[in-house]
Amino acid sequence: MRRILITLALLNGLVLITSGLLAQSAKLGIPEIEYFNRRQYGAATQNWKISQSESDLMYFANNDGLLEFDGVDWRLHKDMGDFIVRSVKCLNDKIYVGGFNEFGYFQYDSLHHLQYTTLATSLELKSLGNIWTIHEWGEKVVFQSDKAISIFENEVLQKKISTSSRFVSSFIVNGLLLVQDESVGLMEVRGDKAFPIAGGHVFSAKTVSSVMALSADKIVIGTMKSGVYLWDMQSIKVWDIPANEDLKRANIFCGASYEEEYLIFGTIQKGFLIYKHQLQLEMKQR
Numbered sequence: 001m002r003r004i005l006i007t008l009a010l011l012n013g014l015v016l017i018t019s020g021l022l023a024q025s026a027k028l029g030i031p032e033i034e035y036f037n038r039r040q041y042g043a044a045t046q047n048w049k050i051s052q053s054e055s056d057l058m059y060f061a062n063n064d065g066l067l068e069f070d071g072v073d074w075r076l077h078k079d080m081g082d083f084i085v086r087s088v089k090c091l092n093d094k095i096y097v098g099g100f101n102e103f104g105y106f107q108y109d110s111l112h113h114l115q116y117t118t119l120a121t122s123l124e125l126k127s128l129g130n131i132w133t134i135h136e137w138g139e140k141v142v143f144q145s146d147k148a149i150s151i152f153e154n155e156v157l158q159k160k161i162s163t164s165s166r167f168v169s170s171f172i173v174n175g176l177l178l179v180q181d182e183s184v185g186l187m188e189v190r191g192d193k194a195f196p197i198a199g200g201h202v203f204s205a206k207t208v209s210s211v212m213a214l215s216a217d218k219i220v221i222g223t224m225k226s227g228v229y230l231w232d233m234q235s236i237k238v239w240d241i242p243a244n245e246d247l248k249r250a251n252i253f254c255g256a257s258y259e260e261e262y263l264i265f266g267t268i269q270k271g272f273l274i275y276k277h278q279l280q281l282e283m284k285q286r
Contacts, residue, residue, distance in 0.1 A: 036074075040074070041067060041069070041074040042074055042076055043060075043062045043063070043064040043065065043067050043074075043076050044062055044063030044064040045063070046062065046063045047060045047061065047062050047067070048061040048062070048063075048085070048086050048087065049061040049086070049087050049088050049089075049133075050088070051088045051089050051090040051095070052090060053090040053095065054090065054092065054093065056071075057069065057070050058070075059088050059090060059095055060088065061085040061086055061087050061088040061097065061098075062076070062085055063084045063085075064076055064078070064084075065077055065078040065080070065083070065085055066078075066080070066085050066088065066095065066097055066106060068114075077106060077114055077116070079106070079114070079115065079116035080097060080099065080102060080104060080116045080118070081102065083099035083100060083102055084099055084100065085097050085098070085099050086098055086099055086100070086130050086131055086132055087131050087132055087133055087134045087143075088134070089134035089135070089136065089141075091136050091141065093107060093108070094106070094107050095107070095114075096134045096141060096143075097134075098130075098131025098132070098134055098143055098145070099130070099131060100129065100130050100131075101120065101126050101127055101128060101129065102118065102120050102126070102131075103118070103119055103120055103125075103128075103131045103134075103143050103150075104116060104117050104118040104119045104120065105117055105119070105155075117155075119143075119152060119155065119157075124160070125150065125157070125160075127147075128143075128145035128146070128147050128148050128150065129145050129146030129147045130145060130146055131143050131144070131145045132144055132145065132146070132169070132170075133169065133170050135170065135171075135172050135177070136172070137151070137172055137177055138175075139153055140152060140153045140158065141153070142170070142172075142177060144167055144169070144170035144179065145167065146166050146167060147162060147163060147166070147167070148160050148161060148162045148163065148167070149161040149167065149170065149177075149179055149189060149194065151189075159192050161189060161192065161193060161194050163181050163182075163194075164183070165181055165182040165183040165184070166181070166182040167179050167180065167181060167182070168180040168181070168182050168207060168208065169207070169208050169209065171208075171210075171211035173211045173212065173213050173219055174213050174216060174219065176188055177189040178197075178211060179194055180203055180207075180208045181194070181204075182204070183204055184196055184200070184201070184204060185200040185201040185202060185203040185204040186200035186203045186208060186221070186236075187200060197231070197236075198234060198235055198236070199231070199235045199236035199237075200236065202229070202236055203221070203223070206223045206224070206225070206226050207223060207224035207225070208221060208222070208223055209222050209223060209224050209252045209253055209254060209255070210222035210252055210254055210255025210256075210265065211255075212255055212256065212257045212263055213257065214230075217232060217233050218230060218231070218232055218233075219231040219233075220239065220255075220263060221236070222247070222252040222255050222265060223252060224251055224252060224253070225248065225251060226248060227239070227244040227245070227247045227248040227252075228241075228243075228244055228247055228252070243273075243275055246270070246273070247265065247267070247273065249269065249270075250265070250267035250268070250269045250270040250273060251267055251268035251269050252265050252266075252267055253266050253267060253268050254266040261276060262274055262275065262276055263275045
């Protein structure tokens with residue numbers, strides 16, 4: 001299976017979960033974590049991505065469709081058809097979703113019914129493979145699939161950047177749109193094309209699973225099996241910190257930064273690993 005699921009421990013939920021771990025908060029007599037099994041939420045076992053709407057509803061990309069939770073009740077929406085929903089992203093009043101050869105958005109109408117609108121309106125857009133990730137990039141919405149990066153603005157396709165191999169993953173960091181090409185390595189989308197970044201070929205045989213900014217010109221790149229790398233916008237090298245050996249063995253699945261001070265990695269083997277990155281930088285500089 002090309003994507004390994006860690007139940008509900010995905011990038012979109014990392015900051016929400018860890019904010020309670022990192023802050024001092026009073027005990028209120030309520031559980032910090034509440035568990036729901038599939039019989040309670042009424043959908044398939046696998047949940048691929050999570051997103052929270054501007055009205056604080058939670059949405060899950062589920063094998064059975066789009067799963068909605070309002071804090072009390074669960075609802076399953078299958079209006080886009082009988083698809084495994086691989087990705088979800090709430091932006092303004094829309095809930096963007098992607099599946100196999102299908103993507104679009106849900107939006108509430110005047111009667112408060114959630115209606116689906118497809119954006120895969122051509123044969124070309126109906127043959128992109130699985131839509132794994134959806135990004136907000138300025139005023140644009142980006143859909144990353146196996147075969148292409150599709151960029152929309154005001155629900156109109158602005159550009160489609162195809163690959164001769166496979167796009168493995170994509171990330172927004174410091175305003176940059178980065179995509180990993182299976183054969184080329186890490187690339188940056190500029191204009192109508194994706195260009196290899198300096199040193200990005202080192203990732204051609206790896207799986208990039210997280211990209212996080214340390215500063216305006218230093219970016220941490222996490223991989224599934226090879227630990228973390230540091231990109232200074234000029235070159236890429238292994239990040240020489242003691243934690244790297246642990247991260248190699250842990251298998252990084254996703255990551256997020258928190259309060260410009262912490263790096264949080266969701267891993268397959270060791271749960272969450274949290275590092276205070278400024279301390280690590282200071283140690284290295286000495």
